[in-house]
Amino acid sequence: MIRAHIMPLTVLLPLVGAYFILLVGSKHRSLARNVALVTTGATFAMVCFITYLVSNQGTLFYHLGGWAPPLGIELQADPITAFLLLTFAGVSFFVILFAYDILPDEINSKVITRYYALYLVLLGALLGIVLSNDFFNMYVFLEISSIAAAALVAVNGDKLAMEASIKYLVMSTLGSGTVLMGIAGLYMVTGYLNLDYLAGALPQAYASYPLTVLMTLAMLTVGIAVKAALFPLHVWLPDAHGSAPTSSSAILSGLVVKVYIAVLLKLLYRVFPLDFLTTLPLQGSLLVMATLGIFIGSIMAIRQKDIKKMLAYSTVAQIGYVFLGIGLFSEKAMTGAILHVFNHAVMKSMLFLSVGLLIKYSGKRTIADLAGLGRVYPIPMIAFSVGALSMVGIPPLSGFISKWYLGLGALEANHLPFLLVLLLSSLLNGFYYMPIVIAGFFKKETVEIQTHKVPMGAQISLIVLIGATFFFGLFSNIVVDFLAPTVQGLFEVFGGGI
Amino acid sequence: MRDIIVQVVARMMIPYLQLYGLYIILFGHNSPGGGFAGGTVIASSLILYVLAFGIDDEDLRLSGSVARVIESCGALAYVGIGLAGIFLGANFLSNKGAGFPLGIPGRFLSGGTIVLLTISIGLKVASTMITLFTNLAEKEKEEE
Amino acid sequence: MDNLFYAMAFIIFLTGFWIMLSHANLIKKIIGMNIMESAIFLFLVAIGYVKDGNAPIIAETNPGITYVNPLPSALILTGIVVSVSVTAFALGLVVRLYQHYGTVDVDEITRMRSEEL
Numbered sequence: 039m040i041r042a043h044i045m046p047l048t049v050l051l052p053l054v055g056a057y058f059i060l061l062v063g064s065k066h067r068s069l070a071r072n073v074a075l076v077t078t079g080a081t082f083a084m085v086c087f088i089t090y091l092v093s094n095q096g097t098l099f100y101h102l103g104g105w106a107p108p109l110g111i112e113l114q115a116d117p118i119t120a121f122l123l124l125t126f127a128g129v130s131f132f133v134i135l136f137a138y139d140i141l142p143d144e145i146n147s148k149v150i151t152r153y154y155a156l157y158l159v160l161l162g163a164l165l166g167i168v169l170s171n172d173f174f175n176m177y178v179f180l181e182i183s184s185i186a187a188a189a190l191v192a193v194n195g196d197k198l199a200m201e202a203s204i205k206y207l208v209m210s211t212l213g214s215g216t217v218l219m220g221i222a223g224l225y226m227v228t229g230y231l232n233l234d235y236l237a238g239a240l241p242q243a244y245a246s247y248p249l250t251v252l253m254t255l256a257m258l259t260v261g262i263a264v265k266a267a268l269f270p271l272h273v274w275l276p277d278a279h280g281s282a283p284t285s286s287s288a289i290l291s292g293l294v295v296k297v298y299i300a301v302l303l304k305l306l307y308r309v310f311p312l313d314f315l316t317t318l319p320l321q322g323s324l325l326v327m328a329t330l331g332i333f334i335g336s337i338m339a340i341r342q343k344d345i346k347k348m349l350a351y352s353t354v355a356q357i358g359y360v361f362l363g364i365g366l367f368s369e370k371a372m373t374g375a376i377l378h379v380f381n382h383a384v385m386k387s388m389l390f391l392s393v394g395l396l397i398k399y400s401g402k403r404t405i406a407d408l409a410g411l412g413r414v415y416p417i418p419m420i421a422f423s424v425g426a427l428s429m430v431g432i433p434p435l436s437g438f439i440s441k442w443y444l445g446l447g448a449l450e451a452n453h454l455p456f457l458l459v460l461l462l463s464s465l466l467n468g469f470y471y472m473p474i475v476i477a478g479f480f481k482k483e484t485v486e487i488q489t490h491k492v493p494m495g496a497q498i499s500l501i502v503l504i505g506a507t508f509f510f511g512l513f514s515n516i517v518v519d520f521l522a523p524t525v526q527g528l529f530e531v532f533g534g535g536i
Numbered sequence: 537m538r539d540i541i542v543q544v545v546a547r548m549m550i551p552y553l554q555l556y557g558l559y560i561i562l563f564g565h566n567s568p569g570g571g572f573a574g575g576t577v578i579a580s581s582l583i584l585y586v587l588a589f590g591i592d593d594e595d596l597r598l599s600g601s602v603a604r605v606i607e608s609c610g611a612l613a614y615v616g617i618g619l620a621g622i623f624l625g626a627n628f629l630s631n632k633g634a635g636f637p638l639g640i641p642g643r644f645l646s647g648g649t650i651v652l653l654t655i656s657i658g659l660k661v662a663s664t665m666i667t668l669f670t671n672l673a674e675k676e677k678e679e680e
Numbered sequence: 681m682d683n684l685f686y687a688m689a690f691i692i693f694l695t696g697f698w699i700m701l702s703h704a705n706l707i708k709k710i711i712g713m714n715i716m717e718s719a720i721f722l723f724l725v726a727i728g729y730v731k732d733g734n735a736p737i738i739a740e741t742n743p744g745i746t747y748v749n750p751l752p753s754a755l756i757l758t759g760i761v762v763s764v765s766v767t768a769f770a771l772g773l774v775v776r777l778y779q780h781y782g783t784v785d786v787d788e789i790t791r792m793r794s795e796e797l
Contacts, residue, residue: 043622043627043628046618046627046628047628050615050618050619050628053611053615054612054615057608057611057612057615058608058612060604060607060608061605061608061609061612064601064604100627100628101627102627102628102629103621103627103628103629103630103631103633104621104626104627104630104632104633104634174755174758178758178762181762181765181766185765185766185769188769189769192773192776195776197777197780197781197793198793200773200776200777200780201777201789201793203773204706204770204773204774204777205786207766207769207770207773208700208709208713208770211700211713211766211770212697212700212701212713212716215693215696215697215713215716215717215720218717218720218759219693219720219723222720222723222724222727222752225724225727225752226727566737567737568735568737570757572757572760572761573757661761668768668772671772672768672771672772672775
């Protein structure tokens with residue numbers, strides 16, 4: 039029974055968990071974190087099962103309520119979807135495991151049950167966005183995720199975080215309003231909301247209403263770019279990610295920004311025919327914005343004194359890489375973009391978690407104060423270093439693999455200048471990450487450091503994330519082989535021309 | 537700001553508002569309406585009560601913890617009805633396919649699970665609206 | 681004339697968009713957000729409208745009657761739920777910000793914060 043209904047159950051499980059926490063959590067505070075841990079763990083297990091099914095049976099479909107599309111809502115899981123699901127469920131499980139003993143100190147005890155509930159709602163919405171094959175359904179999940187994400191920033195009620203949260207909420211509502219207008223436009227010209235039917239009906243619609251289709255594409259792309267913080271629409275990100283509690287920063291920077299990229303992938307590669315896209319100036323603008331984002335994000339990161347702000351600006355730069363991979367319109371670059379979504383999710387959550395731990399124990403959040411902490415807290419500092427080295431793109435680590443594929447993609451698409459972009463930006467990444475790593479281990483500490491015991495859950499989750507960085511760096515071919523047929527499929531369907 | 541006219545009018549209107557809200561929820565499958573619209577009407581009647589008689593009157597007001605329990609139960613009931621479709625051998629949220637009787641269109645007992653779904657949505661929406669209102673109103677009160 | 685609703689919806693949409701971007705007052709930003717969303721709902725209603733159409737409820741009498749498209753209305757209802765919850769959350773945040781800073785003006789808040797640092 040579970041086998042046939044695995045997809046809706048995976049989305050439902052976190053949502054049910056969230057309401058269960060709200061129902062019982064106010065009386066039994068300690069129950070909330072256990073429920074959250076079990077729920078995210080079970081979701082992770084179910085997502086693993088989906089991946090197993092997808093790798094054995096190919097793409098899965100599910101029709102909610104037994105209504106077949108175009109009438110009903112369809113869920114779909116292909117290898118790319120399964121990989122993204124695995125990323126989202128896995129990282130959020132390890133963030134919760136990390137926060138098991140740490141969160142109660144960090145979050146006001148009045149709101150902690152609600153924090154866990156919001157976290158689970160956010161996870162359910164993320165999984166829903168990735169699985170949904172229906173545009174309006176996707177929009178609803180997008181809105182749930184943006185409200186939950188803004189609430190996760192503001193949850194502690196301190197001034198800076200609330201200001202960042204309202205900025206985030208306003209920007210992301212602008213983005214989602216634009217997206218909804220785009221969806222309405224698509225529905226107007228085609229009469230469908232299902233992605234596959236839309237793809238089938240669009241060429242004819244374009245012949246009849248070229249301007250409307252173009253405007254729709256523009257609105258959808260801009261709306262998603264706002265939410266995904268593509269440069270110059272990233273202004274909300276550094277504040278929101280920099281001022282949120284540790285586990286919120288980790289999941290916001292690692293996952294929430296990425297999910298919009300999953301939407302963009304579906305939009306650009308499954309709905310709009312590729313030969314149509316190549317006639318537009320879309321590719322040029324995506325690539326220019328991505329490049330500017332990479333450089334300006336890195337330069338801003340170098341200028342920061344606050345370490346969390348620095349990591350947030352680094353996210354702007356890393357999002358640039360993913361958009362670069364999407365914008366190159368080539369198979370290798372696409373593989374690189376998907377790999378980078380995963381790698382960045384693992385690396386950035388690892389960086390945010392380890393930094394959060396160090397900030398918590400040292401009480402300081404400027405970069406200079408991290409000096410010497412590596413000797414007192416080896417595991418967090420090693421996690422930070424591995425994440426930083428992987429960000430820079432040092433070979434055995436997973437960050438290298440995604441950059442390698444992006445580079446191959448630039449070669450394949452004959453856009454050689456972007457090789458230079460990749461090299462230069464790696465150098466810039468080195469500029470702001472390496473001094474911290476070196477200072478962390480070899481410099482004398484600037485502040486009095488008290489030794490605390492790092493909780494078990496935090497240690498395990500950091501070690502697993504470090505392991506994942508090495509594993510997917512060394513054995514990346516497993517993932518690439520898993521994704522290859524689908525990525526090829528995306529280019530064959532539309533490359534063949536309609 | 538206690539005004540006798542407002543209080544009398546509110547006292548007269550609240551029962552009808554609630555009846556109207558219930559009607560909208562229960563006949564959502566046969567006529568325009570449904571859980572969200574009806575839930576909002578019911579919530580607005582309770583908000584009207586608070587506005588007319590003041591937030592300090594705890595006796596008749598729906599307290600925050602009760603509202604929260606109703607809210608969670610409404611959401612879980614929706615999911616439960618959806619899961620019933622799976623247990624009866626069809627897809628999630630299946631109605632006719634899972635063997636729920638559809639009845640005669642236009643009658644009250646028709647439309648299979650839809651009545652149950654609108655009721656659970658109505659509960660959820662009404663209690664959410666009240667929670668939202670009291671949260672905002674109480675924050676202002678704390679400030680004074 | 682047929683496209684009047686679409687054109688109006690776009691004008692209102694852009695009005696809301698402009699209010700949201702140009703005003704520093706947070707309450708006005710939230711109002712702009714609601715205007716923008718209403719415009720989208722108007723747009724969706726206009727898509728679903730069929731001339732002389734009735735409410736899409738199957739009545740046993742009169743089989744030849746034309747109905748308006750029910751799907752956009754259902755979408756709008758969902759959209760309204762979403763917009764209500766976003767508005768409520770935003771208002772809650774504004775209330776809390778007002779408690780901290782005594783103003784709802786973003787520029788003012790930024791200025792006060794930079795003085796604090």
